Amino acid sequence: MFTLLVALLIFSVVNYFISKASWRVGSIINALIGSYLIFQVFTIPKGTEVTIGKFLGETLALQWTNAGFYFSFVSLLVIVAVMFFAIKWLDSQKHPAAFNMFILMVTAGSLGVFMAKDLITLYIFWEIAVLSSMLIIPMGKKESRKAAVVYAVMSAVGTYMFLYGAFMIYSRYGTFSMPEIAKNLANDPSTSFKVAVVLLIAAAGIAKSGIFPLHTWLRIAHGNAPDAFSAVLSGQLVKLGSYVLMISVAVFPSLKIFANLKLYSGVPAPNYFLIALGAASIIIGTLMAIKQDDMKMLIAYSSVANGGYILVGIGTMDPLGFEGGVLHVFNHALAAAVIFMAFASVVYRTHTKKISELGGLIHKMPITYIAYLFAIISLAGIPPMSGFISKWMIYQALVRKGMFITAAIAFFGSIGSFLYVFRPLAGVFLGQLPRKYKDVKEVPPIMWIPMLVLVAISFVMGVWPFPILQPIENMRADFGIAPSFKIADAQNWLVRGFSGSWNPVIVFNLFITGFIVAYILYTLFPKPKKVDLLKPHKEEGAPINIYTSGEFIYTPELYHYNTKFYAGFERMYEKHPSWEKLLYMLAKFFHDVGEWIHGWFFRPSPSAYTFWLAMTILIIFWVRW
């Protein structure tokens, strides 16, 4: 395993030089390596352990667990899809070679995180992933540099809290190894220490997966990263955070550790805190996503909300909730990756990411549209896509535990997700095509095939979820979250909840039957006459032939409703308190203080320098004597 990671890291540098010669060859090699890795993760036997070095007298090791396998597999799916996507997409970028290098580093870093057995190894690979992704974000765009800084700072806030936690643990137990820590924590009498440690470790996850107080970087980083890389950011890198959150509540078995801290329906207090943060993220993510005009920022906020779902699900430590949360990792990774790739395709062709400047692209980019459509069906949690299964599980857990307020927030987020995913659908793909895009073409197959493959995986897992549920069941067994029954009952084709079950195959068949019946009804009756929505583009002086109140309209872009799509709803929270604004105010305050000090101490005049020199000497002498 370690050789694999090291080889990846070394080859990423080699690939830089290959890509310098021909970036296309480099990216093809990347894609092949990625595909190989997907097969590779299946071959590694579970429980393999490799020692990689020593730190403070502790061995650093890698371990291949069920959780690591699941997360690696999901990550690789996303990364490989993006790698294939990039083979063509990179020609719109200025630094394809650097992209090829860093994306391979990100892969290595993330795999390392999922393989890490101890906190320090995790930290090292974490930083590799974060720093290499940070270097991709500003690629070629000056205005994105600030985004990279925000991303790094937010990440660092989390990471240093994580490190602090890790060293607190070390100073008390003298170990970094996670299984050891879990054992020690369970027996530790000091509650405050345990709470502090768990929350500090979780802080890295909170920062990375964009949970409430540290969610602000998502919008900036996702919005400004290179378009295809946003798919990796949202689909894969954010999941590192979910992994750490899972570590902090499941690998360190919170049910056992905080057995005396259970407040209500068997959920420990720190988990409550995390669930509350998750719920806040759901609300903030949903509300903010609904009002975004930039389509990438919209999905960035939706990642905040979905990160909240994952945290809520895992945080309940309920068999169903945990499985739902972990499955949601998979669903959201695939859906967000496809959505960002679809947007990257749109930007690739139209060079804008503002919803208000687009429209009617379905006439020109139908395949991208299909990919986007199925991705949002999954994201909104509508059967027969797999997104529904995880939401169903999370609801089951919440209702079973009687957590009504969290459940209401989860429902709000779920219905809110209809609103925000529909907005780009209506504003970008449907409606009227603006004149300036009348010569836009569909993206080449190498760009749409990865999207369709991911969509197909999500679809198949929605109809027959048992292959993906099995590793999750294994994981749950590892963490000892006792199942009272088998959730994924593949013999009876059932997914079982705490009471009541459903059969994804029947649901899918019903849907298909309904669709076929509808289609038969449709064909029975007279054939429709086509209304050519593109007529104003083709023919000068032809009015738009749809309902226009009887008047004549010739300008398609004026007859396309995409600005302030939910105006009535957006108006309700126009003047909302904003965490982001508060952070900005703080940043501005510190900046001003710095400026002030800078201005005070470093006046650009010789006399000032002389004065301060004299003062310094005086102080030194005063201290000396």
Added chain:
Amino acid sequence: MKERTMWEQIADSLRSRSLWMLHYCTGCGAMELPPTMTARFDMERFGVAPMATPRQADIMLITGYLNTKTLRRVIYTYEQMADPKYVIGFGSCTINGGIYFDSYSTINRLDYYIPVDVYIAGCMPRPEAILEAFNYLMEKIRKGEADGWKRYKENYEWYKQNQIRSLGEVYVHDEFHE
């Protein structure tokens, strides 16, 4: 006239009993429509109901005089309606210009521009007359004789030429429509 198939006969009989009219008051005859729709005369009894847009409507009521500005919209709207579609001309203005026969802005006969299935005489026609006209139209549809939409297709060139003669152009471009 061609023989209708059984399906067409059934369809025609259904169409006759569910007439959705376009909610468009082109002239003053629309003033007697609310009484016809409401409690006193209640034309929903016969399945006649107002509809919002031309796409859904079956009948278009030309409720009185049409000036050239309205006629353009009427033609445009008529072409947006789904086949089969029927037109009822209200009042003498649609028949021969009525009291506005010498006006510089109103047309004098409607069937010169779009085919009309039923005319109602009078200015303005009473609700009873409107109901009678609806019943007559229903009967015509049932018998398959209300074929204005077919005539419009067959004589499209003729109608277009008449429209251009009176209107100049149908799809007007002016500062409102750019």
Added chain:
Amino acid sequence: MTNSMSKAVEVLKSFNPFVEEIDDREIKISLSNDKVISALDVLKSIGFSHLSLITCVDWIDDNQFELVYILFNWEDGGKILVSTRIDRSNPKFITVKELWPVARFYEREIHEFFGIEFEGNDDMRPLFLELWDEKPPMRKDFDPSKYSKEKFPDRKYEKDVIKEAKIFRGEING
């Protein structure tokens, strides 16, 4: 004459008005066209603040247009018709949209139907007519009947058909 009207006549003395009494609450004041705007300003300030109508009469025999501003006093119900005549061959006048903003539309209408230009009122796009290709229709020398006959064909009735035409039964389709 109501109080306000006598006062108005009093105030307008300096403008050389020609005052005609139509009714006990309605007078007509004719002014030369350079004094109209200031007279309207004065009238507005003494209570005739409601502009009922601006209209125009085409005196083709005198080759003049008569512009009539009808003002109304909400306090005692006095009506004043302020009238002025302008040249018909080069019809131009000054807008009163600063006094009454709504006058913009009255003037636009007069421009459309009589062809009078109002200086200061830029918005003179056609309002009621569309693609109008003749002289302004309200002028006396425009014959609507002829225009209608040319443009809008009429239904031709033959003598014996009229009796049998079941117009009501709708059987006379073209």
Added chain:
Amino acid sequence: MTAVYKAILNLVIAFFFVISLEGIARKITARIQRRIGPPWYQNFIDIFKALSKHPFSNGWIFDFGVLMALGGAIATAAIIPMGSTFWTPFPNTDNFFVIMYLFAVGSLGMAMGMVGSGSPWSAIGVSRALTQMLGYELPYLVVMSSVMYMYKTSSIHLLIEKQATNGWNLYVMPIGAIVAFISLIGMLGKKPFDIAVAPAEIASGPMAELSGKYMGLLQIMHAFSIFVEVGLFVDLFLGGGSLGWFLVKFIVVWVLATLISSVLPRFRIEQMLKFYWGVPLGLAFLNALFVLLGWTF
């Protein structure tokens, strides 16, 4: 195999029964407005007439949206239990959340197809419909969660069975039932909440571009939706009973909703949200609290 027959019976009942009821609702509204109103079978004529016309299609996504809407509605209607375990086509799949989300397929299909028509009126209508969904679903789902929490099951036929021993939920948790009924009116798109298709404001919104058979298919879809919405309410709050009783209760709920809607004007969109997120949501949480504390009848 019996499941398939039962599902077909579901669909047949949904079609004939609900469309007759829609005609009867028109009749009731007409009586309130002091008119005679159309015959009860008028809606059948309307639908088949619409299907027989030669429609316009605004592109393939328009067709696909309509098919998806109807398909989703058919799929959902086929799962709904009709008042007893015997009349439950798929006892393993009649989970509440499955029904709610399967139902959303139809809504999404309709929204997509209608916006795909390219008309801004439709887009405005769809944006209103989705916003409205945010309004009524929230109190409804909270009430439903408390029902499911109380009976420890989310399977509809089990909930019906539990009511047979425990008494109707209408008596057990009257507050919840009232909130659910208010939400039901919004779900049905009846009068104070028919914001999405307000004809005088946005020219019937999503339906602005529908012609001929598209209109007909969507009316059939609407009938299935009503069957799902009212059927769920009857199942969850008015106990079970034989198929006949189920239909009788269905009629009662439907007529009540029609009566209420015929004397109310419609809300503006944010007034609707404020309304739903005010008293009904509060009551829903109160109901949940009562359930948690065991204070049910």
Added chain:
Amino acid sequence: MGEVKLFFGPNHPGMHGNFSVHMYVEGDIVKRARPLPGFLHRGFEKLMERRYWLSNLALIPRICVPEPDINEACYAMGIEKIAKLDVPERAQWIRMIVLELARMANHLSAIGGVGGPIGLYTASHWGTADRDRILDIFEALTGARVYHMYIIPGGVRKNMTPQIEEMIWKVMDYIESRLDDYENLIFKNRILHSRLKGRLVLTREQALEMGVTGVGIRATGVEYDIRKVDPYLFYDKVEFEVPTATDADAFSRVYLKFKELSQSIKIIRQALEKMPQSDKVNVPISKGSALRHVVPKGMAYAHIESARGEFGFFVVSDGKNKPYRVAVRGASYPQGLYGIEKYLPGTRIEDVALWLATMDVCAPEIDR
């Protein structure tokens, strides 16, 4: 981009009559609006110049459809002013009754018409059905339901029989008994309050600047009613109040119409009581056959308080048998054109229909 261009009309269900508002919206806020009238333009003023003084009677009711009698009354009063005619007293009373009935008919359909935009269709059904009772009176009195051609220069066309008087009494009692139902259905409805109260406020300054008359200005708290300020007919001989409100919003405008209904009933009852019995209800405007009717040279402006505000006819005669010029002051001209352009921006899409309904924008009298 960003703004969407929508046409509210002519073929829009929220549009009463044939009129178009062309609006640029952002979200659901109207950013700019422009009226597009002229769909009902028939060239009335031109056509009147081509017809004899009395033939015009057939033409003028058609200027404003919901309330045609005001046209006849204005036209007749204008001619009477120029010709200095004395109209028989009974004819004046009958005219008053007819005008008030017309006002009631218009108000009933307007109150019902507010039901359309806000979805309270029951109100429109009730309103229209009750309006039909008034149309029955007209039918008995004049022979026609909508266009009556009843008020002619010099009086009214036919005398009012005692049976008709009795019928009017009955209908007035009936409508008065219905007022409570309206109050309960419409004006006590909380949802309707939330829709209309505080919306579309037109302050007094704005109303005066625009020249809005009728309920539009009375809703700002001013008792500006031509029946009181400039009494015509015998309005100075009957007792009635001019209801006013201070909110100046859409609700108060509708509510004022409702209040005026009972005032109209009061006026009609007084008129029926005070009306002298006589057979003489008209005087010829000049000697000779109808074709040779001439009106002396002169010009006059006659205006009355219609249901929508000040409605006036400016009549010019050159002493021949045809009018030289007739100009019409439509009551909804200011709010229908200037008001839409100036004061509609900033409101919502759903308020546009309410503006048209509560401000009583009547397209035919704008277009003529």
